[in-house]
Amino acid sequence: MSRRQVGSTRRNGSFPFAGAFNSKSKSSPLLSIGLVVVGAILLIGYVYKGSGAFGGSKIVSRFEGDFSCTSEVQRAIPFLQKAYSGSMHKVLHIGPDTCSVVSALLKEEETEAWGVEPYEIEDADSHCKSLVRKGIVRVADIKFSLPYKAKSFSLVIVSDALDYLSPKYLNKTLPEIARVSIDGLVIFAGLPGQQKAKVSELSKFGRPAKMRSASWWVRYFVQTSLEENEAASKKFEQAASKGSYQPSCQVFHLNSYH
């Protein structure tokens, strides 16, 4: 047993590759220079490609295809639960395809949910139609007052809706959203450079989405006297990083008006 081991070690120790390499480099110095040049080109190519990824090509490809912040809300529910443990009992979601979010929220324990669909519901499935029939989901233009009393919901979540509003309408809509909420509002907004509405959908949304930067939104919230809900922001971020969750949208946690 020990002999065989020694033998195999020896065979490995004879370095057949090292020998071949030595003899080659001796016989052809041009070859080794060539190898160095090829190596350098590969290295430069690698570094160049790496910096290209930082330039945004990676980010762009991540957002291609059918992407929406509304589907992001569904992925974020477990982390919203952690951030708003006591405030997820009466939730209103505002945004296109709200039926999908409301259905997901209704599956959560001790969560009641309602939805506002800001646009026409085309090709709604029967489940969505029944939510509308029951009054759980309402189709309402969010440029006007929301059809709810003040402080009707513990938490209001908005996605893919504010990106389509000009500041003039935002000035009406955001205070409305704050009005109907008690413990806060969560806004899912698209990232700049993210393309959502297809040209064929422009008639539905009225205008193309405008993806604003985080600094634009923060400035806007300050102007409108909406404060960040720092406790919820912190808890959400902690839960998200623990669960290796990285939202593909900007998520803002705001206090309701008091």
Ligand SMILES: *[C@@H]1O[C@H](CO)[C@@H](O)[C@H](O)[C@H]1NC(C)=O
């Ligand atoms: C929106 O409201 C803010 C704060 O009241 C104001 O400064 C701003 O001019 C308004 N914008 C528009 C377009 O009405």
